[in-house]
Amino acid sequence: xxxxxxxxxxxxxxxxxxxxxxxxxxxxxxxxxxxxxxxxxxxxxxxxxxxxxxxxxxxxxxxxxxxxxxxxxxxxxxxxxxxxxxxxxxxxxxxxxxxxxxxxxxxxxxxxxxxxxxxxxxxxxxxxxxxxxxxxxx
Numbered sequence: 001x002x003x004x005x006x007x008x009x010x011x012x013x014x015x016x017x018x019x020x021x022x023x024x025x026x027x028x029x030x031x032x033x034x035x036x037x038x039x040x041x042x043x044x045x046x047x048x049x050x051x052x053x054x055x056x057x058x059x060x061x062x063x064x065x066x067x068x069x070x071x072x073x074x075x076x077x078x079x080x081x082x083x084x085x086x087x088x089x090x091x092x093x094x095x096x097x098x099x100x101x102x103x104x105x106x107x108x109x110x111x112x113x114x115x116x117x118x119x120x121x122x123x124x125x126x127x128x129x130x131x132x133x134x135x136x137x138x
Contacts, residue, residue, distance in 0.1 A: 003097035005078035010053035010071075012080060012093055018048035022095065022104065024121070027111035029060060033070055033079055034094070037116040040106055041082055041092035049091045051081065062086075064131075 001014040020042035030039030055071040062068055064086070071081040082092040095103055108126040109115070121127070 001098060001100070003080055003093045004099070005053075005073035005076050005080055005097060007073065007076040007078075009075045010051070010055055010073040010078070010080050012052070012097075013050045014044055014093060015048035018044045020044050020093075022106040023092075024106040024109045024125070025111050026109065026113075026115040026119070028114055029068070030111075031114070034096075037119050038109075040095040042095055042098070042103070043087070043090045043092045046089050046091050049081070049093065051091075055080065 001016060003012040003014065005011070022040065022042040024038055024040045026038045031037060033039055051071070054074045056074045057069050057071050059067050059069040062084075066084065066086040068085070069083045070079050071083075072079045078097065079094050080097050081094070083090070084092070095106075105122060105125065108128060109121055110128045110131050112127050113129050
């Protein structure tokens with residue numbers, strides 16, 4: 001698989017054998033990061049992802065005391081990848097940069113407390129008010 005920013009200056013190659021954990025997130029930070037009502041990121045083992053080109057990074061704290069880093073193209077600004085400190089060893093690739101309408105449905109929807117009411121998701125998708133473990137607020 002290949003992911004690419006809008007201008008093509010930043011890309012990622014992902015091992016086709018890698019099986020992603022894909023998360024649809026409605027948190028306000030993902031809304032702002034993506035410019036959309038939610039963000040969708042497919043997480044792969046670091047060794048399955050190779051990044052190419054110049055990236056800028058932005059790291060923000062989470063409510064749970066961790067960090068979340070977004071990597072975006074220094075030229076066009078498209079977010080291509082993400083890394084969460086609470087999950088070392090994995091790299092997330094923004095699903096939109098894969099530009100593959102056949103990409104599988106996300107494994108779960110998180111932070112539904114800030115989901116836009118008009119966003120309708122498949123019934124089969126597991127949902128969580130906050131993160132996967134609703135006992136924390138991250």
